Each structure stands twice: as C-alpha cells, then as structure tokens.
Amino acid sequence: MKKLLLATAAGALLAGAASAEEIKMGMSLGFTGPLESMAPGMASGAELAMKEVSDSGLLLDGSTVVPVQGDSTCIDAAAATATVERLITAEGVKGIVGGMCSGEAIASLQNVAVPNGVVMISPSATSPALSTIEDQGLFFRTSPSDARQGEVMAEIMMEKGIQNAAITYTNNDYGKGLADAFAASFTEKGGTVTVNSAHDDGKADYSAEVAALAAAGGDALVVVGYVDQGGSGVVRAALDTGAFETFVFPDGMVGQALVDNFGDEISGSFGQNPAAEGEGREKFLAMAEEAGFDGSSAYSAEAYDAAALMLLSMAAAKSSDPNVWKNNVMDVANEPGEKILPGELAKGLEILNGGGDIDYVGASSIEMVGAGETAGVYREVSFDNGEMTVVGYR
Amino acid sequence: MDILNALVAFLNFVFIPAAAYGAQLALGALGVTLIYGILRFSNFAHGDTMAFGTAITILTTWGMQSLGISLGPLPTALLALPVGIAATALLVLGTDRAVYRFYRVQKAAPIIFVMASVGVMFVMNGLTRLVIGVDEQRFDDGARFIIAVRDFREWSGLAEGLALRSTQALTVVVTAIVCAALFWFLNRTKAGKAMRAYSDNEDLALLSGIDPERVVRLTWIIAAALMTIAGVLYGLDKSFRPFNYFQILLPIFAAAIVGGLGSPVGAIAGGFLVAFSEVAVTYPWVKVAGYLFPGWEPGGLLQLLGTEYKFAVSFVILIVVLLFRPTGLFRGKSV
Numbered sequence: 001m002k003k004l005l006l007a008t009a010a011g012a013l014l015a016g017a018a019s020a021e022e023i024k025m026g027m028s029l030g031f032t033g034p035l036e037s038m039a040p041g042m043a044s045g046a047e048l049a050m051k052e053v054s055d056s057g058l059l060l061d062g063s064t065v066v067p068v069q070g071d072s073t074c075i076d077a078a079a080a081t082a083t084v085e086r087l088i089t090a091e092g093v094k095g096i097v098g099g100m101c102s103g104e105a106i107a108s109l110q111n112v113a114v115p116n117g118v119v120m121i122s123p124s125a126t127s128p129a130l131s132t133i134e135d136q137g138l139f140f141r142t143s144p145s146d147a148r149q150g151e152v153m154a155e156i157m158m159e160k161g162i163q164n165a166a167i168t169y170t171n172n173d174y175g176k177g178l179a180d181a182f183a184a185s186f187t188e189k190g191g192t193v194t195v196n197s198a199h200d201d202g203k204a205d206y207s208a209e210v211a212a213l214a215a216a217g218g219d220a221l222v223v224v225g226y227v228d229q230g231g232s233g234v235v236r237a238a239l240d241t242g243a244f245e246t247f248v249f250p251d252g253m254v255g256q257a258l259v260d261n262f263g264d265e266i267s268g269s270f271g272q273n274p275a276a277e278g279e280g281r282e283k284f285l286a287m288a289e290e291a292g293f294d295g296s297s298a299y300s301a302e303a304y305d306a307a308a309l310m311l312l313s314m315a316a317a318k319s320s321d322p323n324v325w326k327n328n329v330m331d332v333a334n335e336p337g338e339k340i341l342p343g344e345l346a347k348g349l350e351i352l353n354g355g356g357d358i359d360y361v362g363a364s365s366i367e368m369v370g371a372g373e374t375a376g377v378y379r380e381v382s383f384d385n386g387e388m389t390v391v392g393y394r
Numbered sequence: 395m396d397i398l399n400a401l402v403a404f405l406n407f408v409f410i411p412a413a414a415y416g417a418q419l420a421l422g423a424l425g426v427t428l429i430y431g432i433l434r435f436s437n438f439a440h441g442d443t444m445a446f447g448t449a450i451t452i453l454t455t456w457g458m459q460s461l462g463i464s465l466g467p468l469p470t471a472l473l474a475l476p477v478g479i480a481a482t483a484l485l486v487l488g489t490d491r492a493v494y495r496f497y498r499v500q501k502a503a504p505i506i507f508v509m510a511s512v513g514v515m516f517v518m519n520g521l522t523r524l525v526i527g528v529d530e531q532r533f534d535d536g537a538r539f540i541i542a543v544r545d546f547r548e549w550s551g552l553a554e555g556l557a558l559r560s561t562q563a564l565t566v567v568v569t570a571i572v573c574a575a576l577f578w579f580l581n582r583t584k585a586g587k588a589m590r591a592y593s594d595n596e597d598l599a600l601l602s603g604i605d606p607e608r609v610v611r612l613t614w615i616i617a618a619a620l621m622t623i624a625g626v627l628y629g630l631d632k633s634f635r636p637f638n639y640f641q642i643l644l645p646i647f648a649a650a651i652v653g654g655l656g657s658p659v660g661a662i663a664g665g666f667l668v669a670f671s672e673v674a675v676t677y678p679w680v681k682v683a684g685y686l687f688p689g690w691e692p693g694g695l696l697q698l699l700g701t702e703y704k705f706a707v708s709f710v711i712l713i714v715v716l717l718f719r720p721t722g723l724f725r726g727k728s729v
Contacts, residue, residue, distance in 0.1 A: 195695070197700070197701070198702065200702065202635070202638075204628070204632035204633050204635060204638040204641075204642075205631075205633075207407075207411045208411075208672075208673060208701040208704055209701045211407040211408070211676075211677050212676070212677070212678050212697060212700075215407075215677070215679070215680050215681045215695060215697075216678065233633075240543075240557055240559060241406055241543065241555070241557050242406070242544070242546075242547070242555035242556075242557055
C-alpha cells in the first residue's frame with residue numbers, strides 16, 4: 001500500500017513536470033517513387049521550421065520537437081497507409097507533414113489519420129478531391145487546389161495564343177484531377193482540347209502514347225505528369241519523334257530535374273507551380289541557403305509552412321493534442337494578428353504564449369480559404385536555352 | 395505530297411518503332427524457343443535473366459566510360475556486351491547445375507521444369523535488383539539520331555517529320571547479324587547439328603553418340619548470349635528498369651508461341667507479328683487517313699484500342715493462336 005501510494009505520488013509529480021515534452025512530428029513524403037527528387041527539399045524545409053521552434057524553447061514550456069521521417073512512396077497507397085500507421089501508432093507523432101501526392105494522401109488520411117484523430121497538413125497534395133473530403137477538420141494543405149492551377153494554366157496559354165492543346169496525364173488522382181480542371185477551364189476560355197488521355201508511370205517506352213497524342217495534334221502538349229517518371233518519358237518520346245515542340249508543365253514537372261533531362265531541347269516551353277513571391281519567400285531562401293539546401297526546390301517552402309503552422313497552432317491551443325489544436329490552425333494562418341514571416345517563429349510563439357493573435361504569412365504567403373487550403377499564388381516559369389527562368393507570379 | 399506525308403507519318407509512328415520493338419522481341423523469342431526445343435520447357439526466368447545480363451553490361455559500360463573508352467558514334471555498351479554475355483552464361487550454367495540438372499536426371503515432367511523456372515525467375519529478379527537497384531538507368535551514348543526530325547523537315551519540306559534513332563537502326567542490324575550467325579551455326583556446324591538432332595529425337599541422338607550434357611551447356615551459352623543482346627538492345631532503345639524486363643516476358647512468349655515453339659524462323663516472324671499488331675492496333679490512324687483521303691472527317695481518332703491496352707494485344711494473339719493453330723505458324727511443337 002505504501003509502495004502504491006509512493007508510486008502514485010511520483011506519477012503525479014512526473015505528470016506535473018511533464019508539461020515540457022518531446023513532441024514528435026511525422027513526415028510522410030515520397031522519398032522513393034516518382035517525385036523522389038523533390039522529397040529531400042521538402043523534408044529539409046519542414047525540419048528547418050521544427051528546429052527553429054525547438055531551439056527557441058518557447059513551445060509549450062520548452063518542449064522539444066523531433067522530426068520522424070516516413071516514406072509515402074507517392075504512388076503506392078498501401079505503403080503510404082502503412083507508413084502513416086507506423087508514424088501514429090508506433091512513433092506517436094502529434095501531427096504529420098504530408099502526404100505528398102494526392103491519391104496516397106487521401107488513402108492515408110481516410111484510413112489512418114482520421115480514425116486516429118491526427119492532423120495532416122500536406123504541402124503538395126493538390127487534387128480538387130481533397131477540398132471536399134470528409135476530414136473532421138483534420139486535413140489542411142499549404143498548397144492550393146488544382147482547380148485553381150487549371151485556371152492559371154489555361155490563362156497563361158491563352159495569353160501566349162495557344163488555342164488548341166493535347167493533354168496527357170499520369171493515371172492517378174492528381175493527374176486526372178488537374179487534367180480535367182484544366183480541360184474545363186481551357187474550353188471555357190475558348191480553347192480546344194484535341195485529346196485528353198492518360199499515361200501509366202513506370203513504362204520503358206511511351207512511343208505508342210505519343211503516337212496517339214500526335215495523331216490528335218495540337219499546338220502544345222500539356223504534360224500533367226511526374227518529372228522522375230512517365231512525364232519525362234512522354235516528353236522524351238515526343239521530342240524524338242517530333243510530335244510536339246512546345247510543352248506546358250504543371251507543378252509535378254517543374255523542377256531542376258526537367259532542365260537536367262532535356263536542356264535546350266524544350267526551349268519555348270513553359271509552366272507554373274505554386275510558389276509565392278515576396279518578403280517571406282526571400283527570407284526563406286536565405287535561411288535555406290544558410291542551412292545548406294535549395295529553398296527554391298518545389299514545395300520546400302510549403303513544407304516549412306506546414307510544419308510551422310502545426311507548431312504555432314499547438315502554442316495557440318496550449319496543447320500538443322491534435323484534436324485540440326486542429327481548431328486553431330485557421331486562426332493562426334489568417335488575420336487578424338501580427339504578421340509572422342519565416343525566421344520569426346520565436347516571435348510568433350511569444351505572442352501566442354502571451355495570449356495574442358498572429359497571422360502566419362510564412363514562406364508561401366499562407367492565406368487559408370474554404371476547407372483549409374491556400375488560395376494560391378503561382379510562379380510562371382519559362383524554359384529557354386537550357387535554363388529555367390521565373391517570368392512572374394499570378 | 396499528301397501521300398508522301400501519310401507515308402512519313404506511318405514510318406515515323408508505326409513502322410520504325412514496331413520494327414525495332416519486333417527485333418527485340420524476336421531475339422528474346424529465339425532464346426525462349428531454343429530452350430523449349432532442346433531443354434523442353436518454357437523458361438519463365440527469361441525476362442529477368444535478360445535484365446541481369448543487361449545490368450552487368452551497364453556496369454561494364456560505366457566502367458569503360460570512366461576510363462574514357464568509347465566507340466565513337468556507336469554506344470559503348472556494344473563493347474561491354476561480351477562481358478555481360480560471359481557473366482550471364484556463367485550464371486545460367488550455374489543455375490542449370492544447381493536446379494535444372496536435378497530434374498533432368500529424374501526425367502521430371504515439363505511442368506515441373508516450368509515451376510522451377512518460376513522460382514529461378516524470382517531469384518534472378520532479386521539478384522538484378524541487388525546488383526543495380528530498382529531505378530531507371532540510362533547508358534546510351536554516341537550519336538542519338540541518324541535522321542533527326544528537324545533536319546528531315548528542312549530537307550524534305552514535308553509537314554510530317556521522320557526520326558530514326560541510331561539505337562533503332564542498331565537494333566535491327568544487330569538482330570539480323572545475330573540471326574544469320576545462329577542459323578549458320580545450327581545448320582552448318584557439327585555442334586549445331588548435334589543440337590538439332592537432340593531436339594528432334596533425344597533417344598536417337600544419344601544412340602548416335604551425342605553427349606547430352608554438352609548439348610545442354612551449348613544451349614544455355616547461346617541462350618545467354620541471345621538474352622543479353624536482346625536485353626541490352628531493349629535497354630539502349632528504350633530504358634533499363636528491372637521491372638520492365640519482367641513485363642516483356644508476355645510479348646516474348648506470345649511471339650515464340652505464334653511462330654511455333656521450337657522453330658527459330660517462327661520466333662523471328664512471331665516477334666515482328668506481335669510488335670506490329672501491338673503498335674498498329676493502338677495507333678490512331680486519323681492523321682494518315684486524313685492525308686490519304688482528303689475531305690474525309692472521321693470525327694474520331696480511328697484507334698482500335700487505347701494505348702493502355704497494349705499488353706492485351708499479346709494476350710489476344712496468344713489465345714487465338716492456341717485455339718486455332720496450337721503448333722503456331724511454322725509448325726513448332728504444340729504446347
């Protein structure tokens with residue numbers, strides 16, 4: 001009896017002192033698979049935010065943040081589900097940066113995160129289907145829905161005077177969602193979609209797919225695919241057979257890998273990906289350079305913001321329980337309050353600890369709308385003479 | 395002019411890709427048919443052995459490239475081929491010693507050999523991935539094009555462009571040389587005649603003093619050479635990824651069976667037949683038709699099957715042949 005009392009007392013003491021905890025934050029990103037060249041940049045972005053918060057010692061009475069990486073594979077929904085399952089049940093993470101690709105994100109969200117009540121903030125899953133998913137307030141994204149990207153892409157093409165285009169998309173939720181959104185918006189603006197057909201990733205040869213696209217014709221080919229996968233395969237085959245000379249690349253294709261693969265062969269092509277300009281982005285790029293990675297790599301800034309948003313929401317809710325802090329994400333992300341840029345997370349934590357309000361702007365100009373996704377600013381890029389140059393933002 | 399445009403579009407999108415693909419299938423099917431004719435089983439490990447040979451060739455190619463050895467306009471991989479063939483030959487001879495010989499001594503039924511080869515397939519599958527990984531590898535160097543699209547358009551003034559990659563031409567040329575050498579070997583040399591005799595009637599061959607183990611060894615070595623050459627050509631022309639070599643097993647078997655298992659001529663004919671059917675059935679003919687019949691607007695793409703169904707073509711050909719002519723076009727052995 002005495003022992004039990006002692007143990008209880010000790011337990012109570014411990015519980016009291018445990019307000020400073022070690023908070024594990026999960027990352028479910030496609031370190032292998034069709035976007036593997038983008039995942040390291042995203043992980044570095046998210047870890048940068050976690051380290052900043054951890055080092056400040058201002059989160060929940062000096063709690064430390066420990067990142068836990070998991071491989072979502074991007075294409076294999078079962079593998080991603082298993083990864084998220086491990087992160088939540090075995091590692092006990094309090095929030096997850098991810099998933100990376102739409103199909104995998106939907107599967108792991110519905111199968112694991114929602115039943116377990118853990119928040120996922122995806123930096124890069126952009127399918128329109130995620131806007132309307134039944135998520136019990138547990139899903140957010142720091143990237144905009146592809147419904148918007150489709151519109152932006154159609155606008156850019158119209159301005160360049162491209163009236164008819166062929167579309168090829170990777171055969172999954174991301175590809176089909178974006179291709180359909182673009183086709184609808186392009187047709188509405190008076191353009192003609194000559195063909196809208198799928199390609200499967202992981203094939204040795206895309207000459208048959210390209211032959212079909214070439215037969216339908218068009219002034220440009222919209223490649224809604226992945227740069228490390230079939231997307232590049234289609235472009236290769238199209239260049240080799242001379243089927244198309246101008247390509248339009250959405251976010252899955254825009255990256256340094258595209259320039260490395262094709263150099264000046266794709267001169268005259270253009271594309272866009274979600275990336276904001278402004279003070280926040282500049283600051284993030286400088287911080288990334290100091291930390292030793294390329295902050296301009298696709299979705300790196302969004303990953304930083306996803307991690308920062310989660311940690312700031314914890315501070316606002318004064319709890320690391322995802323079911324509690326999920327209600328604070330929208331408040332932290334939007335007005336009113338002091339604007340918080342990258343590198344100022346400590347300042348944000350201080351204000352929140354003092355009971356104040358913040359408006360997290362972050363590296364990608366976060367402004368949450370609708371069901372918890374950003375309104376979206378896109379970076380328009382063009383490819384000339386083996387270089388990718390930023391044309392502007394819209 | 396329109397007829398020329400139609401012809402160029404046909405050559406560019408149907409004939410040239412199908413001819414190169416057909417040559418690759420023909421080489422693969424030759425190996426399958428040789429093993430079937432002499433060892434009397436369908437070797438399921440064929441595709442993955444091709445991948446292994448290609449992986450070794452790629453590693454050797456990289457080694458040569460880092461030493462600064464090159465073949466000028468031709469890919470360096472051709473120089474590395476003998477190393478790949480030797481390694482593959484050693485591997486299949488070892489496999490035969492460890493696995494197949496046991497069943498041969500037992501005079502096991504062919505289906506047992508087939509199942510054993512499925513096991514071998516999985517082992518080779520893993521071995522290849524251990525050696526080179528699962529990712530896509532590129533190892534082509536030298537000149538990329540014999541005819542580039544832009545040059546052709548400028549030269550001819552046609553609306554349609556024509557591209558001929560050097561790997562496509564190389565594939566067809568190498569296949570022709572290999573086939574000629576193989577037929578010469580089978581028909582003119584003593585060892586080749588011994589192999590054919592063993593294939594026609596095992597007991598009679600034994601009675602006339604042919605050493606069966608020697609025939610088996612020769613078969614494996616020739617098959618290893620065919621597999622490695624087919625694999626390297628496929629990898630050069632398309633791209634190397636171990637999983638794709640498992641996938642082309644189906645068209646290769648379709649080719650071998652269409653031609654008639656055990657018939658080398660049939661394997662070559664079957665390879666081209668399967669390749670041309672796959673490409674022609676999934677190609678939208680609207681453009682070619684537009685040039686040939688001006689004024690006709692079909693309103694569709696004139697495509698029989700979507701490109702996603704490419705593999706289905708092999709299946710259909712297989713089923714039709716097995717139903718109506720099980721011995722294949724060239725009267726091979728029935729399955």
